[in-house]
């Protein structure tokens with residue numbers, strides 16, 4: 001249709017016919033959404049995982065990490081069916097404070113393991129990631145060589161929930177990775193706080209990365225973490241630092257002698273190495289191999305795995321009980337009221353807790 005403003009009375013003004021505008025919403029969006037959201041059945045997940053299909057494995061891990069009840073139910077079914085195919089890997093926990101060289105070391109340790117063939121999964125537990133919104137541990141960009149290796153699967157820490165919840169998800173991810181044929185699993189964590197205990201409860205060997213040269217090596221380390229370690233490795237033993245690293249090695253060895261004997265019967269070792277210059281890497285691995293041989297022979301390997309399986313049952317019960325309690329809307333309301341009563345000194349913390357619990361258990 002001619003535009004009205006092209007009438008001769010509007011001199012000097014020509015309005016061209018416009019072009020048809022594209023729709024503001026992509027008509028294919030729904031189709032894309034459908035494709036993206038298509039969920040596999042439990043059978044499809046299991047088949048894919050057992051075939052070693054990385055894309056399906058990743059999606060199954062996402063399912064494990066999801067808090068939606070539907071996803072959780074499906075994830076549990078997949079995990080349960082994968083269990084008979086799991087357990088055949090060597091699980092190694094790696095911890096160290098930020099800057100100790102965990103990512104550099106995991107990169108070279110990983111390549112060393114993969115040289116012999118096989119497949120390596122790198123997982124992480126980082127309970128602080130909930131606050132920092134996004135986990136750094138296990139981040140692919142930190143492990144440059146491993147991230148492009150076809151035999152490696154790197155997955156950052158699950159980021160939502162309590163430490164118990166985050167750790168449980170990582171533990172479940174181990175099962176899926178093992179069923180997908182991964183024969184070595186690294187679980188990385190930061191050497192501060194409680195996360196080491198969680199990692200320790202899901203790995204066969206616990207490696208503590210330390211640094212030398214600060215002069216107060218032993219003071220800075222929590223005794224509990226050292227006691228958990230099956231091996232202590234002092235990183236950055238290169239250049240001017242070699243002597244200091246050796247000195248630290250001697251100090252750690254002495255300190256370990258003061259600890260009670262380990263349950264495995266294994267004497268934890270202390271080694272020096274350099275992740276950056278790739279010095280002493282085979283020695284670290286020989287230590288881990290000797291440990292595995294030792295504990296498989298004396299039966300501790302199986303014993304520890306059984307203990308861990310029991311531990312995770314109780315952990316899961318504890319976690320779910322808590323979640324059930326705190327998610328209950330009536331309890332939420334009641335807690336709010338009790339909080340204000342406590343703050344205005346109308347009630348003590350203990351009687352308030354007893355009232356809420358009584359109400360919950362009678363329900």
Ligand code: GDP
Pocket residue numbers: 096097098099100101102103104105235236237238273274275276277
């Ligand atoms: P993370 O925070 O524990 O993961 O530590 P990174 O692997 O990111 O390393 C922290 C810093 O230490 C980086 O600047 C590395 O280049 C450096 N670094 C790591 N390993 C070594 C090593 O073996 N020798 C030296 N000299 N520096 C290293």
